[in-house]
Amino acid sequence: MAATHGIRTLGVLGAGQMGLGIAYVSALHARVAVRLYDRSPAQIQSGLKFMDKLLEKDVAKGKISQTDAQEAKDRVQVVSEHAGVKDMRDVDMVVEAVSENLSLKQNIFRELSQELSPNTILASNTSSISLTKIAAATVLEGLHAASEEARKSAARVVGLHFFNPVPVMKLVELISALQTSQETLDRARAFAAACGKTVTVSKDVPGFVSNALLMPFINEAIMCLEKGTATRDDIDTTLKLGMNHPMGPLQLGEFIGLDTCLAIQQTLYTGTGDSKYRPSILLERMVDAGWLGKKSGRGFYEYP
Ligand code: CAA
Numbered sequence: 001m002a003a004t005h006g007i008r009t010l011g012v013l014g015a016g017q018m019g020l021g022i023a024y025v026s027a028l029h030a031r032v033a034v035r036l037y038d039r040s041p042a043q044i045q046s047g048l049k050f051m052d053k054l055l056e057k058d059v060a061k062g063k064i065s066q067t068d069a070q071e072a073k074d075r076v077q078v079v080s081e082h083a084g085v086k087d088m089r090d091v092d093m094v095v096e097a098v099s100e101n102l103s104l105k106q107n108i109f110r111e112l113s114q115e116l117s118p119n120t121i122l123a124s125n126t127s128s129i130s131l132t133k134i135a136a137a138t139v140l141e142g143l144h145a146a147s148e149e150a151r152k153s154a155a156r157v158v159g160l161h162f163f164n165p166v167p168v169m170k171l172v173e174l175i176s177a178l179q180t181s182q183e184t185l186d187r188a189r190a191f192a193a194a195c196g197k198t199v200t201v202s203k204d205v206p207g208f209v210s211n212a213l214l215m216p217f218i219n220e221a222i223m224c225l226e227k228g229t230a231t232r233d234d235i236d237t238t239l240k241l242g243m244n245h246p247m248g249p250l251q252l253g254e255f256i257g258l259d260t261c262l263a264i265q266q267t268l269y270t271g272t273g274d275s276k277y278r279p280s281i282l283l284e285r286m287v288d289a290g291w292l293g294k295k296s297g298r299g300f301y302e303y304p
Pocket of ligand 1: 165167211
């Protein structure tokens with residue numbers, strides 16, 4: 001028999017494009033109550049506005065009813081700015097979707113493990129960072145690794161990697177830390193399925209399957225531009241029309257954010273020690289300049 005997720009209330013940490021998208025599919029498709037938190041109230045407000053627009057568009061297109069849209073809206077509650085994760089004590093699962101930074105994620109998971117019940121599933125939407133390292137942060141310092149408390153704390157950590165734009169992309173990559181229990185994996189898988197996603201499983205290796213393949217592709221496209229192999233437009237058009245990709249690799253890198261691409265590429269490079277993952281110097285310079293793509297208004301393209 002397929003496992004049930006048993007999630008009635010979900011906490012989402014981070015209301016950027018990913019967190020917002022996760023909140024959206026959870027409220028609309030999995031029909032769970034969502035408690036959304038971001039340290040920037042402005043980010044939450046712009047995210048909620050965007051969610052309203054998406055729901056209105058789906059109603060106008062006849063994909064969902066007005067009642068579905070209103071119910072989804074009502075299911076999303078904003079967590080008070082001061083309480084932060086303390087206001088998530090009653091949730092059954094948390095999905096963390098903050099920026100791709102190991103120590104930031106470790107601090108968040110340490111706090112979550114201290115504030116929330118040991119039965120709460122702690123999922124990370126990380127796109128490349130080791131889940132095993134994140135899970136280790138939930139074990140209190142000085143605790144014996146073989147103790148029941150240490151085992152239980154880390155066993156509920158799992159990787160749930162959604163793709164951008166979350167409402168559109170049909171995949172979730174499920175990643176097991178060394179410490180993750182089978183029950184956590186089964187429930188996380190069932191939850192992703194309830195969100196309307198197909199689930200693939202990857203081992204906890206740098207970049208998992210998705211980004212171990214995608215990031216070198218984007219990095220290589222930037223190296224082509226760096227070497228003058230072809231123009232920006234010719235690189236992207238070659239892949240769009242020659243291989244039927246919805247976006248060329250340069251365009252896709254800017255859609256993801258060149259800073260995120262660089263962070264993932266660095267994780268691949270340092271995590272494997274393999275020179276084939278060396279980030280392109282041009283990619284580093286673009287990030288140095290703050291030319292990150294769509295989110296900063298400028299990258300290889302301009303976004304007026
Ligand atoms: N949020 C929600 N919905 C969105 C959206 C967004 N940000 N952007 C577009 N959409 C929806 C549109 O509303 C539209 O929906 P309807 O069919 O209901 O009208 C649909 O997507 C198609 O949009 P458009 O017609 O405006 O544009 P398009 O046909 O060019 O598609 C795209 C846009 C879906 C983004 C498409 O270009 C695409 O699939 N690109 C590749 C995206 C991709 O590879 N994403 C994965 C990135 S890697 C990642 O996320 C993980 C990581 O670890 C880095």
